[in-house]
Amino acid sequence: MSDLPTDLYYTEEHEYLKATDEDGVFLVGITDYAQGELGDVVFVELPDTGVTLMQMEVFGTIEAVKAVSDLYCPLKGEVVDVNAELDDDPSLVNSDPYGSGWMIRLKLANPDDLEGLLRADGYAEHIA
Numbered sequence: 001m002s003d004l005p006t007d008l009y010y011t012e013e014h015e016y017l018k019a020t021d022e023d024g025v026f027l028v029g030i031t032d033y034a035q036g037e038l039g040d041v042v043f044v045e046l047p048d049t050g051v052t053l054m055q056m057e058v059f060g061t062i063e064a065v066k067a068v069s070d071l072y073c074p075l076k077g078e079v080v081d082v083n084a085e086l087d088d089d090p091s092l093v094n095s096d097p098y099g100s101g102w103m104i105r106l107k108l109a110n111p112d113d114l115e116g117l118l119r120a121d122g123y124a125e126h127i128a
Helices: 032-038 111-116 120-127
Strands: 015-019 025-030 041-045 058-064 068-072 077-082 104-108
Touching: 025 032, 104 111
Parallel strands: none
Antiparallel strands: 015 025, 025 104, 041 058, 058 068, 077 104
């Protein structure tokens, strides 16, 4: 079974949102399940900071040995930071998806929209 932290929000497209110390700002990445399905990640393409993304808009791509997949923005918001460490070490997505393998910091346009996302139990049912 994949690692599913209970304090995160999840999408059916296998992205997660993790709260930061900054109000309304969340880390976005892909789930442990998703990285496991992709295999060894070799490249991650991320957006520029300052870009506003709509919910479910493609914000980048992730390339693994097996496949290339789009990355979807879980909720509308502004990209306030990107994980530059992934440029040098994209395998962080595999080794630590919920920690150093995060992809973007997203300032949500409307934090109430979080209620429309899955919690760990709902995501577990989705991937079962």
